[in-house]
Amino acid sequence: METHKKRILIIEDDRHIAEGIQLNLTLQGYEVAIAYDGVAGLNQWKAIGPDLVILDIMLPGIDGLSILQSIRLEDERLPILILSAKGDPDDRIKGLAFGVDDYLAKPFNLEELLLRVERLLKRGGWNQENGGLAHPSYDTYAFGDNRIDFNTHTARCRLGEISLTEQESKVLKLFIANRGKPLSREKLLQIGWGYSRKTTTRTVDNFIVRFRKYFEPDPRNPVYFKSLRSIGYLFDCDPD
Structure with missing residues (x-):
């Protein structure tokens, strides 16, 4: 019986490194598929549904940590290995906080990379077969008089029970994961929508208007979804 070949996506802008890894993994x-910038990486992830992602941090378009956060909003199980020249402890801490499974600094030993890939794929397969999560997740979230159910994409709020779109649920998860932390419009677009830094849109502002209508006691005087002049927005609450 023929077994399914594991699919690996490499998101790396250095063609020499990416193609060398691709050859050895093949x-x-x-x-093995390659994406040479952040936007293409997110598009390939959605298109091919890889079993593992090898991800650089410094990428054109959207940086690797933003890609990591975007993937984790939708998939907690997918094994992700960061491969980066940035060996600073703060970068490692951020990667781990955002849900990376492993971290290998450049220059790297090829044999070590291959062993780490094999280990991550085995662990990822075990998690999927046993229904386990590689990273903690949540099904519901409550704040104030509001309660969000991410399984059913519904919410109880001052308007009663409402239905949420998948994109609304994804952006709400992003705000909740960064509760109390300022988020720029640029960062919201990169993580929430997979847009590059060059994209200009009022999409974020329109979503904030919608969230205030749903969840704020007085939408004109927001206490949860706050505007930060010249920065972006901040979600602030004490979860129930």
Whole structure:
């Protein structure tokens, strides 16, 4: 019986490194795709549904940590390995906080990379077969008089029970995951929508207007979804 070949996505802008990794992983029997910038990386992730992602941090378009956060809003199980020249402890801490599974600094030993990939794929397969999560998640979230159910994409709020779109649920998760932390419009667009830094849109502002209508006691005087002049927005609350 033919077994499914594991699919690996490499998001790396250095073509020499990306193609070298691709060649060696292909020789190990994996199907390997490459994306050379952040926007293409997110598009490829959605298109091919890889079993593992190898991710650089410094990327054109959208940086690797934003890609990591965007993926984690939708998939907590997918094994992700950060491969980066940035060996600063703060970068490692951020990667771990955002849900990365492993971290390998450049320059790296090829044999070590191959072993780490094999280990992550085995662990990822075990998590999926047993229904386990590689990272903690939540099904519901309550604040004030509001309660959000991310399983059903519904919410109880001052308007009664409402239905949320998948995109609304995703952006709400992003705000909740960063509760009390300022988020720029640029960062919200990169993580929440997968847009590059060059994109200009009022999409974020329109979503904030909608969230205030749903969840604020007085939408004109917000206490949860606050505007930060020249920065962006901040979600502030004491979760129930």
